[in-house]
Amino acid sequence: MSTPRRKISMSSKQKPLRIAILGQNGVGKSALTVRFITRRFIGDYDPDLEKVYACSRCIDGESVTLELLDTAAQEEKSRLEDHIKWAEAFILMYSVTDRCSFGEVSRLKFLINSYSKKQRKSVSSPDSAMTSTPVVLVANQVDRIHDRMVTQEEGFQRSLELSCLSFYEISVRENIDSVFKIFEDIYLMCRKPRKCRQQLCKQLSLPAFINEEKPEETMDTTATLNRRRKAIFTVS
Numbered sequence: 037m038s039t040p041r042r043k044i045s046m047s048s049k050q051k052p053l054r055i056a057i058l059g060q061n062g063v064g065k066s067a068l069t070v071r072f073i074t075r076r077f078i079g080d081y082d083p084d085l086e087k088v089y090a091c092s093r094c095i096d097g098e099s100v101t102l103e104l105l106d107t108a109a110q111e112e113k114s115r116l117e118d119h120i121k122w123a124e125a126f127i128l129m130y131s132v133t134d135r136c137s138f139g140e141v142s143r144l145k146f147l148i149n150s151y152s153k154k155q156r157k158s159v160s161s162p163d164s165a166m167t168s169t170p171v172v173l174v175a176n177q178v179d180r181i182h183d184r185m186v187t188q189e190e191g192f193q194r195s196l197e198l199s200c201l202s203f204y205e206i207s208v209r210e211n212i213d214s215v216f217k218i219f220e221d222i223y224l225m226c227r228k229p230r231k232c233r234q235q236l237c238k239q240l241s242l243p244a245f246i247n248e249e250k251p252e253e254t255m256d257t258t259a260t261l262n263r264r265r266k267a268i269f270t271v272s
């Protein structure tokens with residue numbers, strides 16, 4: 037007697053969230069990806085290695101699948117274009133010890149804007165509260181305090197200029213919690229934008245989370261709110 041097969045409809049399964057990690061060579065893209073997946077910090081990686089990792093995590097009480105593309109830095113333009121079209125969200129990474137890598141994030145954001153424009157038009161869902169491509173800016177290697185070349189304020193300003201959804205300063209080597217927070221935030225921004233906004237509002241009433249350095253009277257209300265919104269994602 038044949039056993040009846042249980043049908044699993046595709047719609048009942050959550051679609052994996054595809055995240056591409058982009059940045060100049062040596063900023064820590066592989067370190068970030070591997071740290072998130074294995075919890076371990078591994079010192080050296082093959083710079084030419086380009087890999088998609090799939091992993092399941094419990095985020096916001098749900099089991100979710102993430103696909104992470106760890107890109108190789110020296111990519112041909114067409115390859116980069118394919119990667120940008122593949123991903124739904126992006127981590128733009130630089131190292132605070134390398135000003136060149138800081139400049140590279142602007143070029144990469146420009147390419148993300150150009151290549152993902154058409155793509156997003158066709159996939160935008162009614163639930164999506166994010167009108168632009170979800171991109172976060174991550175400054176890595178803050179543990180190398182004596183080698184720092186890019187200040188936190190510069191990084192934060194750049195995240196505003198590039199319209200990134202949030203900005204983080206982290207050390208992949210020293211702090212695993214900040215690594216987890218980045219991926220969790222991206223998931224919430226992409227899949228639960230409403231909840232994400234509620235959390236932001238809650239946190240906005242906690243000034244301790246806000247990293248304000250400039251006097252508020254120099255900015256209009258919207259700019260101040262945007263600044264706060266982004267500031268609270270900063271993990272030092």
Ligand SMILES: Nc1nc2c(ncn2[C@@H]2O[C@H](COP(=O)(O)OP(=O)(O)OP(=O)(O)O)[C@@H](O)[C@H]2O)c(=O)[nH]1
Nearest residue numbers: 061062063064065066067079083109177207208209
């Ligand atoms: N001190 C310190 N070193 C780090 C950190 N993150 C990565 N590194 C080191 O930086 C070097 C480059 O890291 P990778 O993860 O290979 O950088 P990548 O961006 O993937 O580089 P490519 O593969 O060449 O594009 C390695 O030697 C890592 O051990 C960090 O937070 N602190």
